[in-house]
Amino acid sequence: MSVLSGKKILLGVTAGIAAYKSASLVRAFIKAGASVQVVMTEAAKEFVTPLTLSTLSRNPVHSSFTIEGDENAVWTNHVELGLWADLMVIAPATANTLSKMANGASDNLLLATYLSAKCPVYFAPAMDLDMYIHPSSENSFQKLQSYGNVMIEATSGELASGLVGKGRMAEPEDIVSFIEKDILNKLPFKGKRVMITAGPTYEAIDPVRFIGNHSSGRMGVELALRAASLGAQVDLILGPSAIKVSNSAITVHNVVSGEQMYDAAHAIFNDVDVAIASAAVADYKPATVATEKIKKNDSSMSIELVKTKDILASLGEIKKHQYLLGFALETQNEIENARKKLKKKNLDGIVLNSLNDKGAGFQTKTNKITFIDKEGTATPYELKSKAAVSIDIFDKIASQVL
Missing domain, CATH: 3.40.50.10300 (CoaB-like)
Structure with a gap:
C-alpha cells in the first residue's frame, strides 16, 4: 500500500509543454489511492484540457475564481482548496509561476491557493535549458525551498526547443516515487x-x-x-x-x-x-x-x-x-x-x-x-x-x- 493512500492531493498545472504529463500524473496519484483535485492556470488549458483532467481525477477542475459571463457563478474558494489538501504538487511549474510563488504574487487561482495552503508543497520545474540555469530561476528555487517547499529537480534530455540539457519535468512515476520517499523519510517512526x-x-x-x-x-x-x-x-x-x-x-x-x-x-x-x-x-x-467431542450426557x-x-x-x-x-x-x-x-x-x-x-x-x-x-x-x-x-x-x- 502506498503512503499516498487516502491522501488528498491538490495538483497545480501551469502553462508549459510538460502539462501533457499532468494527465498521467493524476492517474498515478489515483492508482496510489489518493484523492485528487486539479487547479490550473488559464494558459495551461492550451496544453491540456480541463475535461481530460476532470475525467481522470473524478473531480471538477478549478481554473478561475468564477465562471466568466455566468452571473450565477459560485465563487471558487481558494482558501477552502488549500485547507482541503494533505499536500500540494505543482507540476509542471514554469519559470513564470515559480517567480510569482517566490515573491508572493497572486494574480490567478493557482497562486492564491498556493499562498493559502497549510500543507507540504512540492514543485517540479519544467523549462528550457537557459531558463533553468538562469540566476533568477536559481533564486526562485532557493527562495521557495527556504519557505519549506520541496523541489523535485528537472531531468536532462531533449527539450521543446531542440536543445539537450536540464529542464525536463520529472516523469510522473518518478514524481510519485519521490513524494512517497520524502514522506516516508520524514515519518516519526521510520526505522522503528x-x-x-x-x-x-x-x-x-x-x-x-x-x-x-x-x-x-x-x-x-x-x-x-x-x-x-x-x-x-x-x-x-x-x-x-x-x-x-x-x-x-x-x-x-x-x-x-x-x-x-x-x-x-x-x-x-x-x-x-x-x-x-x-x-x-x-x-x-x-x-x-x-x-x-464431549457428549451432552449430564445436566x-x-x-x-x-x-x-x-x-x-x-x-x-x-x-x-x-x-x-x-x-x-x-x-x-x-x-x-x-x-x-x-x-x-x-x-x-x-x-x-x-x-x-x-x-x-x-x-x-x-x-x-x-x-x-x-x-x-x-x-x-x-x-x-x-x-x-x-x-x-x-x-x-x-x-x-x-
Missing part, C-alpha cells in the same frame, strides 16, 4: 519496529468448543494501521478475528490460543522498539483438552481451569530498551486498578477502558480511554472512533520515545 497483540484468544475445551471472549481485535488493528502510517515496521499478533489487514508495512502473525500468542510475542520482543499488548487474552484455560458439567501465561507481565520482566504499553479493562476502581497493573507489570504506560462507559469495550467501532503514563498521570479522552483513539495513543507514545 512495533509489535502489537490484538484480538481474543480461544482456549480449546474439545475439538469443537472453546473458552473465549467478545473482542473483535479492531482496536489493535487500528493501532497497527496507525503505526504503519507513521513509518513503523509492524508485527501484528492477531488472535481469531474477522478483520482482514492488508498493508505492506504490517506482518500479521495469526494465532489462536494464549500459548501461541505468548510464543509469538516472545519470539519478536527482543527486536522491537515499541510493544503494545491490546489483546484480550483468556486468563484461564481448561486443565486438559478432550481429544473427542451439568464441570471443567477444571488453570491460569494461562501472563504475556504482558512476562514481557515486563525481560524488558530492556523497549517501550511497553498495556491495556486494562476495568469495571470498578478503574484508575486505581490500572495504576496497580502498570507498576506490577513494569509497564511504561497503560490504556484504561471502562465497561461503564457507553460506546467503549468489545464489538464497538468507538472507544473511550484514559491514558496513564509511567508516573501515574492519567489523561482522559472523549469517546472517539477507534481509529481516532489510535492517533491519541501514538501521540502519547511519540512524546515519550522520540
Whole structure:
C-alpha cells in the first residue's frame, strides 16, 4: 500500500509543454489511492484540457475564481482548496509561476491557493535549458525551498526547443516515487519496529468448543494501521478475528490460543522498539483438552481451569530498551486498578477502558480511554472512533520515545 493512500492531493498545472504529463500524473496519484483535485492556470488549458483532467481525477477542475459571463457563478474558494489538501504538487511549474510563488504574487487561482495552503508543497520545474540555469530561476528555487517547499529537480534530455540539457519535468512515476520517499523519510517512526497483540484468544475445551471472549481485535488493528502510517515496521499478533489487514508495512502473525500468542510475542520482543499488548487474552484455560467431542450426557458439567501465561507481565520482566504499553479493562476502581497493573507489570504506560462507559469495550467501532503514563498521570479522552483513539495513543507514545 502506498503512503499516498487516502491522501488528498491538490495538483497545480501551469502553462508549459510538460502539462501533457499532468494527465498521467493524476492517474498515478489515483492508482496510489489518493484523492485528487486539479487547479490550473488559464494558459495551461492550451496544453491540456480541463475535461481530460476532470475525467481522470473524478473531480471538477478549478481554473478561475468564477465562471466568466455566468452571473450565477459560485465563487471558487481558494482558501477552502488549500485547507482541503494533505499536500500540494505543482507540476509542471514554469519559470513564470515559480517567480510569482517566490515573491508572493497572486494574480490567478493557482497562486492564491498556493499562498493559502497549510500543507507540504512540492514543485517540479519544467523549462528550457537557459531558463533553468538562469540566476533568477536559481533564486526562485532557493527562495521557495527556504519557505519549506520541496523541489523535485528537472531531468536532462531533449527539450521543446531542440536543445539537450536540464529542464525536463520529472516523469510522473518518478514524481510519485519521490513524494512517497520524502514522506516516508520524514515519518516519526521510520526505522522503528512495533509489535502489537490484538484480538481474543480461544482456549480449546474439545475439538469443537472453546473458552473465549467478545473482542473483535479492531482496536489493535487500528493501532497497527496507525503505526504503519507513521513509518513503523509492524508485527501484528492477531488472535481469531474477522478483520482482514492488508498493508505492506504490517506482518500479521495469526494465532489462536494464549500459548501461541505468548510464543509469538516472545519470539519478536527482543527486536522491537515499541510493544503494545491490546489483546484480550483468556486468563484461564481448561486443565486438559478432550481429544473427542464431549457428549451432552449430564445436566451439568464441570471443567477444571488453570491460569494461562501472563504475556504482558512476562514481557515486563525481560524488558530492556523497549517501550511497553498495556491495556486494562476495568469495571470498578478503574484508575486505581490500572495504576496497580502498570507498576506490577513494569509497564511504561497503560490504556484504561471502562465497561461503564457507553460506546467503549468489545464489538464497538468507538472507544473511550484514559491514558496513564509511567508516573501515574492519567489523561482522559472523549469517546472517539477507534481509529481516532489510535492517533491519541501514538501521540502519547511519540512524546515519550522520540
